[in-house]
Amino acid sequence: MSNSDVILEVEDLRTHFRLKSGTLKAVDGISFTLRAGRTLCIVGESGSGKTVTSLSIMRLIDPPGRIVEGRVSYRGQDLLGLDEAAMEKIRGDRLAMIFQDPMTSLNPSFRIGDQIAEGMMAHQGLNREEARRQTLELMARVGIPQPDARFRDYPHQFSGGMRQRVLIAGAIACDPDILIADEPTTALDVTIQAQILRLLRSIQTALGSALILVTHDLGVVAAMADDVMVMYAGKVVEYGDVKTIFAEPRHPYTQGLLSSLVRLDDTRESPLRPIPGLPPDLARLPEGCSFRARCPVAVAACGQHYPALRPLQETHEVACHLVAEADAEVRA
């Protein structure tokens, strides 16, 4: 891995929400790198901080939320240090985002074509005619049939899957280096989901861009990821390449998540193995490891201090006292 491959480096990112009930630490000290052309899947359950991570990278955090610490460097430039005008030049141009619900991210009262063209006119200084021509090309590229006819349609005239294609067209209009997709297929039916995932992959390959895919669906992770980052209660608990994460998960949370899944090859006799208990309240996180209360193997040390994310191998990191101990013994 050469350093020049790294296009995004996140270091000790902390995004907190100051609420009446206390400070909610949605993202609390996460670090990772993203390399060009790769797909990183951020996986976790609701409240794990995966969406806030992606919004923080895009600097789309609104009060009461605030990025309180950290660095997000894109090609060596710290995005968190930019003023809003400079960030606006990069957002939608070099870094683009696709959201879960295309209906709420499209303006219902503007024509589809104009909404796709908007970004190109703003970022690339195209005039209306050039932008229109390129928009029609984009619409064809993302698989919207009859782009000429549909250019003047409004969002409500599109199906869920077609709206997601519109968002993708808008996101790739300026050939971004980094595409961030937050649960892009969660609201879609399974046959449409497969279409959109295939489309994302083919576009990513064509553009050579890196993809950050935020999802709670481990099936989608297995289908798409090169690397996987597992989040729990605002922290990264495990990071590794996709094969390692699925074949040899080491963090008890990752292990629990994988064994709690109901799988297609299960029978009616297969045991159900839920993770007991509930995720912690992010405004009242316990001392030590956040997963301790639900962990089947927790020891006294887990209640004292949070385990650091430690490398086991070059491409595998785990934040767990027990794994660190076991690993130290193996090495000794």
Added chain:
Amino acid sequence: MSDAFLQVRGLAKHFPVSRKTLFQARPDLLRAVDGIDFDLPRGQTLGLVGESGCGKSTTARLVLRLVESTAGEVTLEGVDVLRCSRGALQDLRREMQLVFQDPLSSLNPRMSVGTNIAEPLRFHGLGSRAERNEKARELLDIVGLKPRDFDRFPHEFSGGQCQRVAIARALVLRPKLVIFDEPVSALDVSIQAQILALLLRLQSEFSLSYIFISHDLSVIKRISDRTAVMYLGKIVEQGPSERLYRNPLHPYTQALLQAIPVPDPAAKRVEDLGGLEGDVPSPIDPPSGCRFHTRCPHRMPRCVESEPLLKEEESGHQVACFLHD
């Protein structure tokens, strides 16, 4: 299977949808459910699976007569659900309960959890207040909540806990049939398995019969004795779950199974996800003949012209497709 616990024949619901055209005399019909047949034996689970708009939720509401059907018959233990008197229906409703996807919106936010659970008893005029509360406490325990949760309010609970409350409320009348409409879809993976385990335990403990609606084929397979696959208001295939998943006969069922991502990168990557093209057509003006023909990879001329009927292929395994004619 005329002695089935629940028997559904030719059930249909057509919703009139008015489009604003001056020259259209009759409104268009949205064929949400368009003539379906199924049986549910006592103590078993029927899984209803399909994509949005296929009519699975409408089916649930028709069976419970929460919406009036356009045609068809529903018989619960020999009682004609769709034609019985209002009074008889009231009694029947104690036997049949529905649990929704979003538990928070199906519970009364101004009532404590205990009162929420006891509410159906009050509605049906059963027991004194003390007896009803006693019953609610019992149910709280049965679904795995704590006695002190009785006085708390729904907003203090997580999604999974709210779903436990909704289940307790559905069971307080000791029904025989419970219909679950996407009961775990809004829950996190680690919590889904908790709720499924609870549902299976309750089923054997109280010998309940279930209709379980979901778009998640893995969940349906795990929980159902029989599975029915719906597409645009029709059942296109149904049969014993093990057999249907091992040997799916309808091209739509096959496509659904090929399109699901599985949590194993060694088994299935994005390139391997099934290749069904196009969108689901509108149920307002569904395609002629077989409704799946616009997306079917095996389309033949007769599929456009006439409609295949559900036919038994193997014992208990039915499919509506000319490939199996």
